[in-house]
Amino acid sequence: MTLLFNYLIFPGLLFSAVIGLLAGWFDRKLSARVQFRVGPPWHQNFTDIIKLLGKETIYPAQSKFTFLFSPYLGFLSAGLVATILGMNLRSSASGFNGDLIVVIYLMLIPAIAMILGASASRNPLASVGASRELKLILAYELPFVLSIVALIIKCGGSIQLGKILELQALGASNIASWSGALAFIVCFFCMQAKLGYPPFDIAEADQELMCGTLIEYSGLPLAVFKLTKAVMLYILPVFLIILFMGKDTSLLFMVLKYIGLLFFIVLVKNTNPRVRIDQALGFFWKVPTFMAVASVILALVGQ
Amino acid sequence: MSLKIKALTKSIWVFHVSAGSCNNCDIEILDLFTPRFDVERFGIQLIGSVRHADAILITGAMNRKSVPRMKKIYEQAPKPCVVVAVGQCALSRHMFRDSYNVCEPLDKILPVDLYIPGCPPRPEAMIDGIVKLVTKIRKGK
Ligand code: SF4
Numbered sequence: 001m002t003l004l005f006n007y008l009i010f011p012g013l014l015f016s017a018v019i020g021l022l023a024g025w026f027d028r029k030l031s032a033r034v035q036f037r038v039g040p041p042w043h044q045n046f047t048d049i050i051k052l053l054g055k056e057t058i059y060p061a062q063s064k065f066t067f068l069f070s071p072y073l074g075f076l077s078a079g080l081v082a083t084i085l086g087m088n089l090r091s092s093a094s095g096f097n098g099d100l101i102v103v104i105y106l107m108l109i110p111a112i113a114m115i116l117g118a119s120a121s122r123n124p125l126a127s128v129g130a131s132r133e134l135k136l137i138l139a140y141e142l143p144f145v146l147s148i149v150a151l152i153i154k155c156g157g158s159i160q161l162g163k164i165l166e167l168q169a170l171g172a173s174n175i176a177s178w179s180g181a182l183a184f185i186v187c188f189f190c191m192q193a194k195l196g197y198p199p200f201d202i203a204e205a206d207q208e209l210m211c212g213t214l215i216e217y218s219g220l221p222l223a224v225f226k227l228t229k230a231v232m233l234y235i236l237p238v239f240l241i242i243l244f245m246g247k248d249t250s251l252l253f254m255v256l257k258y259i260g261l262l263f264f265i266v267l268v269k270n271t272n273p274r275v276r277i278d279q280a281l282g283f284f285w286k287v288p289t290f291m292a293v294a295s296v297i298l299a300l301v302g303q
Numbered sequence: 304m305s306l307k308i309k310a311l312t313k314s315i316w317v318f319h320v321s322a323g324s325c326n327n328c329d330i331e332i333l334d335l336f337t338p339r340f341d342v343e344r345f346g347i348q349l350i351g352s353v354r355h356a357d358a359i360l361i362t363g364a365m366n367r368k369s370v371p372r373m374k375k376i377y378e379q380a381p382k383p384c385v386v387v388a389v390g391q392c393a394l395s396r397h398m399f400r401d402s403y404n405v406c407e408p409l410d411k412i413l414p415v416d417l418y419i420p421g422c423p424p425r426p427e428a429m430i431d432g433i434v435k436l437v438t439k440i441r442k443g444k
Contacts (some may be wrong), residue, residue, distance in 0.1 A: 028343070037341040044346050047314045051357070054307035056381035058354060210351035218354040218381040 011086025013079035020230030021045040023262055030266045049223050057219035066120035071224035074113030077106045078231040085238050089249055092162030100159045104148065110228050111137055114213045121216035129212025132277050133203035136193055139284035144190040146292035147183035151243055153299040154179055161242055168246040175244040179298035184244045186288040191236045192268060199272035200280055237261040311357060312437045314346040318356035322373055324363025328390035328423040332360060340426050358385045364392040364399040365409055377413050385416040394418050
């Protein structure tokens with residue numbers, strides 16, 4: 001029963017979705033302020049979701065099941081990540097050995113679900129979006145995993161989030177070392193791509209692909225996709241905070257760190273134009289991969 | 304007023320179609336999203352796919368090429384969805400009335416909910432029209 005409560009309400013689906021939607025508002029408001037506009041009220045993202053629930057749902061006749069099922073796949077796995085992260089933050093003993101690996105895999109599933117749904121929609125623009133998303137995954141997954149490997153080496157080979165948190169609570173935050181700082185920068189770039197934010201919003205390119213992967217979605221499934229994005233906006237910064245800045249995990253510091261990270265995400269989003277897919281692939285396989293390898297070597301040396 | 308209607312009128316996602324306009328109306332529509340007018344304050348957003356649309360904004364005199372596409376686009380939109388005719392061209396075909404490939408005014412083809420006259424209409428006129436439509440939807444229907 002408590003397991004179900006943890007998964008569905010706190011710190012799982014409901015809680016993370018609410019925080020994510022508020023973070024999404026923060027993003028929209030800050031973007032508006034950057035452009036000298038006023039921006040929407042705080043409840044705008046909630047209103048959007050409620051409105052989408054009341055709209056008609058249109059699905060392709062040939063692939064109804066895959067099309068309607070894939071949003072839930074992404075949402076449920078993102079909620080699972082939120083639960084694991086939240087439980088680890090509450091008490092570091094509640095994790096299990098290897099939950100870091102599980103979290104890395106689960107965070108990939110929303111992107112896979114997006115590809116699945118886009119391919120099922122039989123729309124040419126959606127399939128272009130799906131192929132771009134797939135290439136983007138290939139691009140950012142390599143430096144992301146490498147930098148986490150560096151972190152695991154630095155924490156003495158522990159693959160449990162709770163252990164990593166404990167180590168940081170006893171010593172210093174991982175970001176305070178050379179290898180940790182390098183790995184953090186790499187992870188920050190990968191997070192931007194995982195969120196699908198500019199400069200890496202190639203799969204959803206509003207202007208050229210008309211929302212790309214989401215083009216055929218309407219009503220409830222679209223709302224679920226939006227919620228998945230909101231949850232991702234919650235779990236990815238929290239994941240980075242746990243891995244790199246886990247020195248003090250009291251509520252106040254968590255909120256401050258989260259807002260700080262969000263601020264940087266939105267600033268990068270607003271100041272960078274979209275890159276092409278080949279540029280993104282080239283970028284991720286050159287600069288961040290090199291930095292991640294350097295950080296692995298530094299971690300092995302003990303820096 | 305139900306929650307559904309309230310949410311709908313507070314978050315209008317707009318799909319913009321140019322059915323053979325002279326591009327001036329389209330420029331005025333884009334003005335709505337600039338810092339001076341900033342309709343995102345009211346939750347109005349320009350979106351790329353008609354499947355997400357709550358309102359279809361149509362500009363221009365409909366010609367023989369665009370009429371079938373217009374009908375298709377309207378059918379593809381998830382209901383409830385309103386149609387807004389922007390500019391004199393969409394309302395009455397304007398100076399292209401006698402042109403060889405312009406067929407009928409927009410409201411003979413699609414059910415139009417809001418007419419915004421002007422050549423091109425000012426952004427203030429469009430905001431005024433949207434406010435009137437929202438009040439009408441909230442009161443009646
Ligand atoms: S109404 Fe005037 S400005 Fe608008 S499309 Fe027609 S001619 Fe151009």
